[in-house]
Amino acid sequence: MIYLDNxxxxxxxPEVMKVVRKYSKEKFxxxxxxxxxxxxxxxxxxxxxxxxxxxxxxxxxxxIFTSGGTESNNLAIKGIFFANPEKNHFITTKIDHDCIINTxxxxxxxxxKVTYINVNKEGFIDLEELKKEITDKTALVSVxxxxxxxxxxxxxxxxxxxxxxxxxxxxxxxxxxxxxxDLDVEKQxxxxxxxxxxKIHGPKxxxxxYIRKEVKITPLIHGGGQENKMRSGTENIPGIAGFAxxxxxxxxxxxxxxxxxxxYLIKExxxxxxxxxLNGPTKENRLCNNINISFKNIEGEAIIGYLDSExxxxxxxxxxxxxxxxxxxxxxxxxxxxxxxxSSIRLSISRFTTKQEIDTTxxxxxxxxxxxxxxxxxxxx
Numbered sequence: 509m510i511y512l513d514n515x516x517x518x519x520x521x522p523e524v525m526k527v528v529r530k531y532s533k534e535k536f537x538x539x540x541x542x543x544x545x546x547x548x549x550x551x552x553x554x555x556x557x558x559x560x561x562x563x564x565x566x567x568x569x570x571x572i573f574t575s576g577g578t579e580s581n582n583l584a585i586k587g588i589f590f591a592n593p594e595k596n597h598f599i600t601t602k603i604d605h606d607c608i609i610n611t612x613x614x615x616x617x618x619x620x621k622v623t624y625i626n627v628n629k630e631g632f633i634d635l636e637e638l639k640k641e642i643t644d645k646t647a648l649v650s651v652x653x654x655x656x657x658x659x660x661x662x663x664x665x666x667x668x669x670x671x672x673x674x675x676x677x678x679x680x681x682x683x684x685x686x687x688x689x690d691l692d693v694e695k696q697x698x699x700x701x702x703x704x705x706x707k708i709h710g711p712k713x714x715x716x717x718y719i720r721k722e723v724k725i726t727p728l729i730h731g732g733g734q735e736n737k738m739r740s741g742t743e744n745i746p747g748i749a750g751f752a753x754x755x756x757x758x759x760x761x762x763x764x765x766x767x768x769x770x771x772y773l774i775k776e777x778x779x780x781x782x783x784x785x786l787n788g789p790t791k792e793n794r795l796c797n798n799i800n801i802s803f804k805n806i807e808g809e810a811i812i813g814y815l816d817s818e819x820x821x822x823x824x825x826x827x828x829x830x831x832x833x834x835x836x837x838x839x840x841x842x843x844x845x846x847x848x849x850x851s852s853i854r855l856s857i858s859r860f861t862t863k864q865e866i867d868t869t870x871x872x873x874x875x876x877x878x879x880x881x882x883x884x885x886x887x888x889x
Contacts, residue, residue, distance in 0.1 A: 515856035556752035590726035595647035631660030654685030658788030659798025668697030710754035714747030
């Protein structure tokens with residue numbers, strides 16, 4: 509099996525699995541307990557918090573552990589909404605993740621006003637438009653860092669400057685970009701940052717939200733007051749310790765290797781398969797593991813099905829909405845036609861991906877596309 513759906517999830521690193529097992533079988537205590545096993549779990553919790561905080565230049569008490577990216581995004585947006593009733597305007601982008609878009613749509617049912625910023629054909633937001641849309645009623649600007657479908661990396665530093673000048677909170681969903689590109693909450697003026705583990709070879713079901721100490725935010729889950737009273741419930745110590753291990757394992761060499769494989773795969777597809785186009789930015793400001801390609805006049809779903817029969821795992825876009833027949837809101841936002849949006853697939857690599865797997869995929873993909881075009885009712889010009 510060749511796995512090229514790493515933007516959906518990644519396999520757990522063996523070192524991470526060792527840690528998960530350790531805190532599941534041996535050191536399984538509840539971190540709120542005062543006996544030895546509980547204190548060991550508490551120590552693992554706080555050490556993990558320090559690792560995550562250091563990775564984004566934050567303070568450890570500003571890291572709140574959650575069940576994943578979706579919960580963190582909900583806590584960031586709804587938490588700001590509930591805590592700042594004097595401000596009812598929110599800004600996000602037309603290419604943010606479904607959990608951001610749908611949370612903002614829910615806010616609108618509660619009386620909030622939401623502005624959805626446009627993007628250009630590569631997926632970058634218009635900074636001048638952002639400046640114009642921020643008012644004294646704007647509570648939060650939320651801009652995804654690395655897009656999960658087309659890989660575009662937004663300029664957080666420039667956006668952060670604008671938000672700071674305008675006096676509004678700035679949140680970013682960094683689930684796809686975390687450990688793959690620089691995140692610095694001070695340099696980029698970030699007030700809230702969403703992170704998760706399973707995109708970086710950590711376990712599923714664990715994530716984090718960075719909340720700057722000065723930020724007014726209301727918790728969504730109440731109970732025993734865990735996580736600095738921001739997210740009650742017994743902490744998932746095996747997952748959290750595994751998360752921190754995955755962060756410690758990440759390194760620049762792997763990023764460089766993924767970037768080289770990404771560029772090679774893009775070049776080979778565009779050169780060897782006619783009537784194709786790359787969606788999103790070129791080499792600059794693109795996630796090191798993301799490839800999104802449109803294959804003229806054939807269905808992306810059909811390509812994925814045939815690839816799967818050849819034991820190649822890929823995707824048509826966001827895994828969270830892959831079962832929906834609706835067209836990608838991201839591809840529509842960058843101006844693709846209905847046909848081009850429907851003919852797109854996403855290939856996403858990891859540090860475990862090999863060049864041999866890429867070469868095999870290119871051969872299989874060419875055969876699949878040739879076969880589908882022969883039977884397609886839509887003819888190429």
